[in-house]
Structure formats: structure tokens, C-alpha cells
Amino acid sequence: MAKERTFSDALNLRVDPAMTVEIKRIAAQYGQTDSETARRLIEYGIEAHRAREAAMLQLPYNVTSRETRHGDPMKLEIVAQWVPVELPDEY
Numbered sequence: 001m002a003k004e005r006t007f008s009d010a011l012n013l014r015v016d017p018a019m020t021v022e023i024k025r026i027a028a029q030y031g032q033t034d035s036e037t038a039r040r041l042i043e044y045g046i047e048a049h050r051a052r053e054a055a056m057l058q059l060p061y062n063v064t065s066r067e068t069r070h071g072d073p074m075k076l077e078i079v080a081q082w083v084p085v086e087l088p089d090e091y
Helices: 017-030 034-057
Strands: none
Touching: 017 034
């Protein structure tokens, strides 16, 4: 059985009604509380932000804008895909 995480810090967020509905919908899909679902979605957002930062750092050192060497604009595209995973024995 996976070790349960404990949380000691609290962060109060104000969200709009549409976001509340979406969090509740996703929570119902996974049988989780709204709080657990919001925490998971924030974790995903942080992971995506960090991936974006890493992608920017991988650009050549002399690139000062988000353009190719020919002056064409670039955009960062984040892709989600299913990949195989090995689960620990106690899972």
C-alpha cells in the first residue's frame, strides 16, 4: 500500500464558478474530494510550468527572443501522452 501523504500548509484560493464546476466534475470522475483534485491539478500545472522553464533553458545561449534563427516565431507546445510505467511492488 502506498504511503499516505500528510499536508500541513494551507493555501486559500478564490476560483470562478466555471473552475469550481470543472474541479467537481473531475473529482467525481476519480472518486476524490474537491481538495484532492484541485491539489492534483495544481501539481500538473506546476509540472507543466517547470517543463516550460526547462525548454526555455535548452534554447541556445544567444537566443534572446522566442524566434528561430530565421526570425520565425516559435511557440512552446505541451503534449500529454500515455507511456508505460513500472509500479512498485507495494502498489
